[in-house]
Amino acid sequence: MTITRESLVHEIDGEPFEHMVVADPKAGRRPGVLLFPNVLGAKDADFAYAQRVAELGYNLLVVDLYGQGKRTTRAEPDAARYMNALRDDRALLRDRVNAAHALLKRLDMVDADRTAAIGFCFGGLCVLDLARSGADIAGGVSFHGVYDPPPFPNAAISAKLLVCHGWDDPIAPPEATMGLARELTEAGCDWQIHAYGHTGHAFTDESAKMPDKGLAYSPAADRRSFQAMTNFLSELFD
């Protein structure tokens, strides 16, 4: 199996967005998975994670929600500026994640009837908001995501959801996690929350090294959540 990475520029209202297709071009049509990056935007770590998922038998679109060239690093003083613009406009975020899903479904190498989404941190919120919008993804996986619902009513959630959660995540304290459980229960969707003890935010991110701020890579939680996602995608598509 040879997994390739190919940039895909797509315009919305004349504005370019630069996604990355991470796929096995010789495998024919496979289930398609959107990967929503964390606050910093699409980067090598996302392409590497997508590659691991592609090796499981899926073709991925790593999504650019900010616009071509709009990326940040943790070293910058305002690393969250592109994210915050979307966090503050959940209707726009909803439209962008749905545009990415439509794009995924149009890819020749993707079976449009078999799609899912995964995401990290802010990307976890993107997964949830895509599901909340009623998108016809079969399932979604949030890793150390953000749980507050949009300020407008949701559509019925048809997607199955798996939420991989660090119990000590300062961005999503226990009350927020309980709130998400209530919300998803009321929405009637098939959901799971996997909570990991002694685990903070960003547990899949090898570059996260701020344990004093509750933000740190965890090899165990990274491994367990990858396994849980693998099982979940198998349940959806095998």
Place this chain on the structure above:
Amino acid sequence: MTITRESLVHEIDGEPFEHMVVADPKAGRRPGVLLFPNVLGAKDADFAYAQRVAELGYNLLVVDLYGQGKRTTRAEPDAARYMNALRDDRALLRDRVNAAHALLKRLDMVDADRTAAIGFCFGGLCVLDLARSGADIAGGVSFHGVYDPPPFPNAAISAKLLVCHGWDDPIAPPEATMGLARELTEAGCDWQIHAYGHTGHAFTDESAKMPDKGLAYSPAADRRSFQAMTNFLSELFD
């Protein structure tokens, strides 16, 4: 592989307890797993579950905590009488689960340095109390367990713990689950809680058919929790 079932009567202070060894007698020493049954005591459904676990590569002891012949059925008016006697005496329960662990470790076919425990409903409490007592099990899995801690201080918990939980379980409402997360965090042990939405108590129990009381079999949660346990035991022993 041929898995056999063999009754094993063991006495504590002259009182007989009838356990069941479910194992591959030709496989040599394998990691050993205690299986603690639900409120009704050791029965065919437990032996069948133990058989599925034995097929993964472990030798099991299905534990009798009540005493030989002391079994109940859901049809009985006081089906919980044997369980309640132990629920009311957590020191006695602690001693019984530890006696079962000592017995497991003495079995010729068990690698005494590689043991774990799983349990259902009241058996989930048994797993937690065994871990709380400081037993040297590598790990424990609670399925739709009972979470209230004993009325005495715990030892340090060295076991890894996986708690498979139905979010709508009336026996363990969200506050009890949060309490368990707090307790295990304070105990410093490696823990995970997998919560399943729209899932009540007894989700592994095909005979559980009282959804109006929040007690019902769930094929999805049964399958997912078995997969989670499989991954967990692999992490401990492979």
